[in-house]
Amino acid sequence: MTVPLLVLADVSRHYRGKGGLFRTGEAVLAVDGVDLELHPGETLGIVGESGSGKSTLGRLASGIERPSTGKVAFQGEPYAPIGSPAWRRQRRSVQVVFQNPSQALDPRLSITAQVRGAMDAHGLTGGKASAGSPAAILARVGLEGLGRRYPHQLSGGQLQRAVIARALSLSPDLIVCDEAVSALDVSVQAQILNLLQDLQAELGVAYLFISHDLGVVRHVSHRIAVMQHGRIVETGAAGDVFASPRDAYTQALIAALPAASPAARRARDARRRLELAKV
Numbered sequence: 001m002t003v004p005l006l007v008l009a010d011v012s013r014h015y016r017g018k019g020g021l022f023r024t025g026e027a028v029l030a031v032d033g034v035d036l037e038l039h040p041g042e043t044l045g046i047v048g049e050s051g052s053g054k055s056t057l058g059r060l061a062s063g064i065e066r067p068s069t070g071k072v073a074f075q076g077e078p079y080a081p082i083g084s085p086a087w088r089r090q091r092r093s094v095q096v097v098f099q100n101p102s103q104a105l106d107p108r109l110s111i112t113a114q115v116r117g118a119m120d121a122h123g124l125t126g127g128k129a130s131a132g133s134p135a136a137i138l139a140r141v142g143l144e145g146l147g148r149r150y151p152h153q154l155s156g157g158q159l160q161r162a163v164i165a166r167a168l169s170l171s172p173d174l175i176v177c178d179e180a181v182s183a184l185d186v187s188v189q190a191q192i193l194n195l196l197q198d199l200q201a202e203l204g205v206a207y208l209f210i211s212h213d214l215g216v217v218r219h220v221s222h223r224i225a226v227m228q229h230g231r232i233v234e235t236g237a238a239g240d241v242f243a244s245p246r247d248a249y250t251q252a253l254i255a256a257l258p259a260a261s262p263a264a265r266r267a268r269d270a271r272r273r274l275e276l277a278k279v
C-alpha cells in the first residue's frame with residue numbers, strides 16, 4: 001500500500017448562520033466528521049446532491065479553507081498557514097479546477113501569458129520547469145497554436161483546457177476538480193474527461209473529482225465516496241459501489257441515473273417487464 005497523498009481525519013467544517021452581527025442564525029455543519037484517504041495517482045470521486053458538502057470538502061482537501069475540527073494532512077504534513085512560504089509550496093502541489101473556467105482566467109492576458117505567469121510565480125520558468133515550456137504544455141492539452149488568444153476568443157471546452165494547462169504547468173501531485181465538466185456539453189465533457197485520464201496515466205497526478213453527476217464520476221473514478229448532509233455515507237471501489245450499493249441514499253442516486261447505453265436500457269426494460277409480470 002502506498003503512503004496516502006491526502007488524509008482527512010474526522011474533519012468537520014461549520015459556518016455561522018446567516019443573520020449578520022446582531023441576529024443569530026443557525027450554524028451550518030457543511031462537513032461532518034469525514035475520514036478519507038487519497039493515494040498518489042488515484043482518482044477519488046465525491047458524489048452527492050446539491051448542498052451535501054462536496055465543495056466544502058474540496059476546499060478543505062485543497063487547503064483553501066481550514067477545518068473547524070479534525071485534521072487534514074497533505075503529503076504527511078498539515079497545511080501551513082495561508083500566505084507562508086511553506087503554504088506556497090503546498091499550493092503548487094495542489095491545484096483546483098472549478099466549474100467556470102472564464103472566472104478562473106484573467107480576461108486581460110493571453111493563454112500563454114497566464115500559464116507563464118503561474119510558472120513565474122512559483123519560480124518554475126527558465127529551465128527549471130519539469131512540465132515543459134508554456135507552448136509544450138498548451139500543446140499537450142490540445143491548445144496547440146492557440147496560446148496567443150485571449151479567454152474571450154476560446155470555447156468553453158478550450159477555456160477549461162487552458163485552466164488545466166495552467167494547473168499542469170506547476171507539476172501538481174493533486175488536482176481537485178470541483179464540477180470541472182458540469183458546464184460543458186456532453187461531447188466536450190467526454191473529451192475533457194479523457195484528457196484528465198490521459199494526463200493521470202502519463203504524470204501520475206491524483207484527482208479528487210467532485211460532481212453531482214454520477215455518470216461522470218463513474219467514468220473517471222477508481223474509488224467513490226458518497227456524501228449526504230456533510231457525511232460520507234458510503235465509500236468503495238467505483239465498480240462495487242455501482243454494482244451493489246449498500247446505502248439506501250446511494251441506491252436512490254443510482255436509480256435516478258438514466259441508463260447509459262441502449263444495452264443497459266434494454267436490460268433495465270427487461271427487468272421492469274419481469275417485475276410487472278410478477279404483479
Ligand SMILES: Nc1ncnc2c1ncn2[C@@H]1O[C@H](COP(=O)(O)OP(=O)(O)OP(=O)(O)O)[C@@H](O)[C@H]1O
Nearest residue numbers: 015028030048049050051052053054055056057212
Ligand atoms: N461560506 C459559506 N458560508 C455559509 N454557509 C456555507 C458556506 N459554504 C457552504 N455553506 C453551506 O454548507 C452546505 C454545504 O455546501 P456545499 O457548497 O459544500 O455543498 P455542495 O454539495 O458542493 O453543493 P452544490 O453542488 O450545490 O455546490 C450548504 O448548506 C451551504 O449553504
